[in-house]
Amino acid sequence: MPLVAHTNLPTFWRLQDEGEEILTPDRASRQSIRELHVGLLNIMPDAALEATERQFFRLVGACNQIAQFHVHPFTIEGLQRSPAALEHIHTYYESFEKIKLDGLDALIISGANVTHDHLQDEAFWQPLTEVFAWAKQNVTSILCSCLATHALIQSCYGVERTRLPAKRWGVFSHRVVDRQHPLVAEVNTRFDVPHSRYNEVFKADMEKHGLKILVASEEAGVHLAVSPDGFRVIFFQGHPEYDDISLLKEYKREVMRFYNGERDDYPPYPEHYFDVAVQNILSTYAEHVKAAKRAGEPIQQLPEAQILEHLDITWRDSAKAVFNNWLGKVYQITNEDRRLPFMDGIDPDNPLGL
Numbered sequence: 357m358p359l360v361a362h363t364n365l366p367t368f369w370r371l372q373d374e375g376e377e378i379l380t381p382d383r384a385s386r387q388s389i390r391e392l393h394v395g396l397l398n399i400m401p402d403a404a405l406e407a408t409e410r411q412f413f414r415l416v417g418a419c420n421q422i423a424q425f426h427v428h429p430f431t432i433e434g435l436q437r438s439p440a441a442l443e444h445i446h447t448y449y450e451s452f453e454k455i456k457l458d459g460l461d462a463l464i465i466s467g468a469n470v471t472h473d474h475l476q477d478e479a480f481w482q483p484l485t486e487v488f489a490w491a492k493q494n495v496t497s498i499l500c501s502c503l504a505t506h507a508l509i510q511s512c513y514g515v516e517r518t519r520l521p522a523k524r525w526g527v528f529s530h531r532v533v534d535r536q537h538p539l540v541a542e543v544n545t546r547f548d549v550p551h552s553r554y555n556e557v558f559k560a561d562m563e564k565h566g567l568k569i570l571v572a573s574e575e576a577g578v579h580l581a582v583s584p585d586g587f588r589v590i591f592f593q594g595h596p597e598y599d600d601i602s603l604l605k606e607y608k609r610e611v612m613r614f615y616n617g618e619r620d621d622y623p624p625y626p627e628h629y630f631d632v633a634v635q636n637i638l639s640t641y642a643e644h645v646k647a648a649k650r651a652g653e654p655i656q657q658l659p660e661a662q663i664l665e666h667l668d669i670t671w672r673d674s675a676k677a678v679f680n681n682w683l684g685k686v687y688q689i690t691n692e693d694r695r696l697p698f699m700d701g702i703d704p705d706n707p708l709g710l
């Protein structure tokens with residue numbers, strides 16, 4: 357939450373020059389104090405549906421202990437769902453119709469699993485573009501994760517993502533490339549983010565369309581970019597919301613796919629994620645799985661509990677810091693009426709006045 361410059365202490369203006377939010381006493385006394393409403397469009401597959409809820413709810417809730425947040429989960433048609441997942445959605449999720457009626461201050465769109473070569477062939481493409489179209493007009497800022505980033509860039513700028521020769525998979529070091537931007541001001545200048553994707557939108561393609569790159573990795577490409585207006589769409593290609601265990605769960609799924617004959621090669625390790633102790637456990641386990649597969653015998657469970665104590669989470673604090681900046685800025689410019697994106701006087705083409 358912002359500082360109020362209640363005296364003439366020069367430090368206030370020095371901090372403001374460095375990108376810190378500072379309110380004048382007059383602005384502070386007239387600010388409408390209310391809760392913030394954040395939508396979560398959850399399009400992750402069933403197995404990750406509730407884990408994804410926990411991950412984004414946690415980032416929103418943990419990033420700021422003073423403001424009050426209402427997070428509104430909803431989903432769209434066109435995704436394969438089990439009866440149990442449908443029941444969960446039916447019981448706990450809101451409809452997009454209700455979301456539109458009530459309005460949102462901010463919207464998070466999760467990643468997703470795809471089954472076609474081109475995003476526009478997915479059954480969820482049309483419903484997803486309807487959410488984009490509504491949110492671009494009515495929501496102060498939209499934060500897209502991974503596949504949602506690729507889909508929005510394709511639908512807005514006509515740039516199709518590129519299939520990578522090998523999956524970008526692991527925990528990668530990133531640098532803040534624009535230290536002045538309020539979304540990353542006061543955040544560590546180097547931090548980790550997990551990535552898990554077969555596809556990428558490259559920096560040059562983003563820049564060609566006026567997107568601003570804020571955080572990138574030499575190994576893993578762009579993680580964080582913003583729309584040309586500087587704030588209305590936030591693009592993540594990585595997964596800062598992931599739990600320590602998420603990449604292990606994906607690795608375990610790939611081992612099972614190998615064992616079941618759904619992939620030919622034994623899966624590589626996600627990069628920069630397993631320490632030597634875990635690699636030793638997993639190489640022994642790999643020998644066991646390969647031998648069992650050859651012999652047509654059942655396999656033992658991957659020893660997750662033994663591995664868990666070795667897994668570090670090196671990305672969560674920075675993820676919370678970026679979320680705190682994002683939601684803090686949303687709060688400063690959103691309208692008191694949550695159905696309207698901006699307060700009077702905010703320029704929609706440059707909402708942060710950059």
Ligand SMILES: CC(C)(COP(=O)(O)OP(=O)(O)OC[C@H]1O[C@@H](n2cnc3c(N)ncnc32)[C@H](O)[C@@H]1OP(=O)(O)O)[C@@H](O)C(=O)NCCC(=O)NCCSC(=O)CCC(=O)O
Pocket residue numbers: 400401403404406407466467468469470501502503504552553554555556599601602603605606609
């Ligand atoms: C890997 C799996 C299948 C693992 O799920 P399983 O149900 O098999 O796990 P399990 O070992 O049986 O364990 C179940 C317990 O683990 C929890 N759990 C499951 N997945 C988790 C995850 N990812 N992170 C943290 N916890 C997780 C469950 O809530 C449950 O907890 P409790 O028992 O405590 O309830 C899933 O996580 C998954 O589908 N992940 C992939 C998501 C995905 O497709 N992402 C695409 C994003 S990338 C993108 O957007 C596209 C990029 C591109 O196309 O290039």
Ligand SMILES: N[C@@H](CCO)C(=O)O
Pocket residue numbers: 386387388389390686687688689690691692693699
């Ligand atoms: N943006 C509003 C807060 C949300 O109603 C204000 O700063 O007064």
